[in-house]
């Protein structure tokens with residue numbers, strides 16, 4: 258049985274977020290949260306590996322893992338509706354306000370609880386979360402779990418017992434990388450198109466058990482989780498003031514060029 262764990266983060270469904278004036282963290286009160294778009298793609302990659310292995314007679318278990326508020330459970334049910342086999346939610350006030358190091362530590366504890374002490378064969382994360390946007394969790398998880406890691410992955414071949422071949426984006430183009438298992442991959446958003454939940458999946462997800470564990474339940478060291486366990490803190494975040502509205506430059510090419518030159522103060526000859 259190959260075990261793939263997909264890390265799924267609940268992110269605000271709109272850019273209108275409220276920040277806690279004291280902790281400078283997002284007020285995650287469940288209002289219109291969605292699955293981080295990169296993670297929906299990571300889940301699809303996992304499900305396609307599962308489908309491909311099934312065609313070759315190889316069983317695969319796909320688990321979704323999230324650290325979030327209790328309302329995140331509904332997003333994990335959506336992952337089950339799309340094809341995940343099970344889900345674990347790490348939810349505890351002690352986790353709140355975590356920076357990426359505290360988050361990745363909490364997720365590594367959740368991983369051990371999910372895998373009953375063993376290690377998963379693959380951990381898939383999104384390349385980044387659209388709210389915190391650091392892209393640090395995947396590599397940090399790989400370090401904590403002592404796994405190989407490839408980031409910004411565009412394609413994943415069906416893993417063999419010894420390893421997995423991926424193609425990842427670099428500044429010089431697409432790079433082919435062979436990694437040993439277990440490995441952590443962070444998946445780019447445009448890697449594959451996520452599937453929709455099936456009707457059968459929706460009914461199965463409705464009755465599925467989504468385990469919810471707190472810090473004690475996953476044996477997390479309280480000194481390494483949440484705001485108190487975060488060596489870094491967001492000092493200030495704000496929605497940038499939108500300055501002057503843009504202008505539609507109309508007319509034929511010559512007129513548009515003249516207007517752009519004017520707007521740029523004649524900078525270009």
Ligand code: FAD
Pocket residue numbers: 263264265266267282283293295296322323324325355356357358360364381382383384385386387388389390391392393394395489491494
């Ligand atoms: P990323 O590293 O961008 O996420 C990559 C992948 O990791 C995700 O696609 C997902 O697969 C997985 N993942 C991330 N979080 C979770 C989760 N909670 N549950 C399951 N999977 C998860 N923290 C810092 O340490 N440094 C900063 O500079 C920083 N800046 C921030 C700025 C803003 C505006 C905000 C709102 C938060 C910031 N944070 C920062 C806090 C950060 O959002 C949290 O640490 C968060 O839990 C993980 O960081 P991230 O969202 O950047 O994740």
